[in-house]
Amino acid sequence: MDFPGLAAQLLNGVQHGLLLFLISSGLTLIFGVMGVINLAHGSLFMLGAYLAFVVTGMGAPLWLALPAAMLGGALLGAVLERGLFRRFYTRDHLDQVLLTFALILLFEEARSLLLGNDFHSVPVPALLDFSIPVTEGFAYSAYRFAVLAVCILVAGLMFLGLERTRLGSAVRAAAEKPEMVQLLGLDARRIHLVVFALGTALAMLAGALAAPLLSVYPNMGDGFLIISFVVVVVGGVGSVAGAFWGALLIGLVDTLGKAYLPEVAGLSIYVLMAGVLLWRPAGLFARGA
Amino acid sequence: MTRNSFTPGVPRRALALPLAGIAAGALASPAIAQGAPLRLGLMLPFSGTFASLGENIAQAVELHLNERGGRMGGRPVQVIRLDDESNPANAVANVNRLLGRDRVEAVIGTVHSGVVMALVQASRERGVPLIIPNAGNAAATRELCAPTIFRTSFTNWQPAYGMGLALGRQGVKRAAWITWDYAAGNEAGEGFRDGLRASGGEVVRELKLPFPETNFQPLLAQIPGLNVEAVGSFFAGGGAVQFVREYAAAGLRDRVPLCGSGFLTEGTLAAQGAAAEGIRTALHYGDGLDTPKNRAFRSGFRERTNRDADVYAVQGYDAAQLLGIGLDATRGDPTAEQPLARAMRAARIDSPRGAFTLSPSHNPVQTIYLREARGGLNQVIGVAAEALADPGTGCRMA
Structure with missing residues (x-):
């Protein structure tokens, strides 16, 4: 057994998982609170990545793209919620799927018209453009460590916000038992707006963070959308803690599968999901399951 | 569906063959005598990701036409450009437009491996001479080869074979191969493995990720x-x-040298920066080839376009040279299938890359150079494989 290699792969898995958490935490909240299956979530990830490409292309540092992605994402999320999604909460899932699929087409077409269909690389910030050895023979770029740190920071802030603030506990209540919001007399419209804006901001932040690691290219969010749905199902719909542990688990299984069982790597996370569905149909972290 | 409207139940070539003798003697000659222009189709990407490749190919074709005074086989040549956008979904419709509406008599095209399949099919069915100036998918000169289909570029197998061969000669016994899991990457992987094996080494692990x-x-x-002592790769x-x-x-760069098929560093060195310095690749062209033909070509291309020529321009220039040789032999008649094919098959192309001939399956038998990335250039440092032919497996020419 190649132990240094395994250590490097574990680190890869954790880093991949934390990035997945940023995307899937918004997805699980939107699904849990509003009951909407947002297929356009992967396109939002793509928009964040292209935003980083545009910002750095204008000569501005990548650090400017991160707050821009969060603010722009929150604004876009609010507009989408007020303008479109609010009308679809009571419609059936097929209507919602059609709406969000249409959004994918719109976002991709807009991207194609404005920025073309090319593959573009996004430079790593000069300050972090060096590598740190992690094992014998394998190094990790400082930027990868920075992404790791930002993901952990955002996860920490989310937990604090959800556990320690009034709005946070309202969101949790809404995610776990949507009917409670009405009974407690909470302002459901405000909660919906906040959740949607937050989810969109996180997806776009993830895209901007990932751009220097992945490059930007058309439909780059597709793979992340699918794997994020797996995270949501495994972790339990509506549970941010579930999304966190689910994302780490999926990130590790996916990475280790690609490294050690390449022949079946494409299947590994789906086998895991099927196993979880059989054992705990509501997901690993659903309360009262 | 669109294909059916242009393709009768019987392949047109089957009808054309018995008529060819009559046509060449009775019908075509007067047309040639009158000097009716030859309609040459350039189906290339002029927009989208590969637009710069298509533009360089087209410019080089026209550069060679100018050198010949705008004539091939005595006939003036009228160039008809069609933008295929490198979009396989529109490929069949674009081919039909070129052959139907624009009535072109010969085609040079294209860059994208998926789009080229529509041209290959049209050439097989209708006997229109086709010269492929880039797309490297093996099938066009292997199982789908035909007397009317020629290529002046490469198969994906060729540069990677050269790289593997050169690596083994340097004493490398164990190497890994890394690529996207798609046709081009796998064809190149096959070449790398065959080349390395031929010079005493082995690919011990193939690493792939989805495209x-x-x-x-x-x-x-x-x-x-x-x-492993080296890692070979195909990415573009x-x-x-x-x-x-x-x-x-x-x-990894300083511990396990990275090498690959030339496209790893072709047109990408500026964006790769210092990370690419010292990477060795193999390709049928490179920087610093100091031959009179190459010097003349490069200065001619620069004069015409204000840009430096690249491997794509060379491939386009040679596509025009090859077609010119064929049409000169048939006095400008592109429908004289057998004499045209015979002349082109026997041609020795005086290419900026160095002279090359064609294999029995109509793909270049060419020198693959070993290059090293230095200061933004892919400097030729030696020969990876001399007179290398694609195996042409599965080609049975009718």
């Missing part, structure tokens, strides 16, 4: 544990930029 994913980390982290364009940068960032 066009860029999460290389799970693959890169395996390399230190593989105990933006993916190649990201891969070369990630390879360097993972601290």
